[in-house]
Amino acid sequence: MLLMSSCHSSxxxxxxxxxxxxxxxxxxxxxxxxxxxxxxxxxxxxDYMDQDxxxxxxxxxxxxxxxxxxxxxxxxxxxxxxxxxxxxxxEYQFVMSEYMLAQECFSxxxxxxxxxxxxQLAINYQKQKYNEERGICPFCARKTxxxxxxxxxxxxxxSSSQFIxxxxxxxxxxxxxxxxxxxxxxxxxxxxDCSEVFLTKNNNK
Numbered sequence: 001m002l003l004m005s006s007c008h009s010s011x012x013x014x015x016x017x018x019x020x021x022x023x024x025x026x027x028x029x030x031x032x033x034x035x036x037x038x039x040x041x042x043x044x045x046x047d048y049m050d051q052d053x054x055x056x057x058x059x060x061x062x063x064x065x066x067x068x069x070x071x072x073x074x075x076x077x078x079x080x081x082x083x084x085x086x087x088x089x090x091e092y093q094f095v096m097s098e099y100m101l102a103q104e105c106f107s108x109x110x111x112x113x114x115x116x117x118x119x120q121l122a123i124n125y126q127k128q129k130y131n132e133e134r135g136i137c138p139f140c141a142r143k144t145x146x147x148x149x150x151x152x153x154x155x156x157x158x159s160s161s162q163f164i165x166x167x168x169x170x171x172x173x174x175x176x177x178x179x180x181x182x183x184x185x186x187x188x189x190x191x192x193d194c195s196e197v198f199l200t201k202n203n204n205k
Contacts, residue, residue: 098144
């Protein structure tokens with residue numbers, strides 16, 4: 001795990017959770033325009049997001065720090081098998097947490113330090129979603145991890161543009177809404193690699 005003295009969330013991150021955007025939005029940064037699609041494809045929404053089991057858990061989270069602290073406690077002990085198997089409670093929590101964190105990190109009032117903290121955790125978790133010894137995480141949780149990392153990279157585009165090309169980043173920003181998109185391990189690793197270089201360079205500033 002990377003140790004980052006410059007990337008730490010401040011204790012005043014008590015901003016109430018936004019729970020938005022939920023639709024397709026456009027962002028322009030440094031003469032580059034990206035489309036970020038927060039819509040969730042029907043299968044993921046039905047299997048992961050529309051679950052009563054999530055209500056009691058996430059209703060208690062009121063601020064960004066609440067959400068980040070909860071995300072930090074998750075254990076990537078995924079059920080064995082492929083995406084055809086029913087996801088377990090842990091996978092529900094990863095999907096919901098990463099989607100909500102993407103909403104927060106997309107906000108203009110979210111600072112770089114908070115995004116760095118989230119990005120490091122997302123990297124660590126994403127690597128384990130393809131660990132066959134732990135079980136292979138169903139496809140929606142792979143998507144939310146890639147989407148979360150991509151949202152952070154696009155919001156930090158002034159710095160991250162050195163480490164990822166716009167076409168690759170744009171593809172990652174659309175993966176969540178597309179029913180047919182499968183996030184393969186190679187593409188996931190590409191986004192991870194770009195994110196790790198960004199964190200390393202940002203820490204050395």
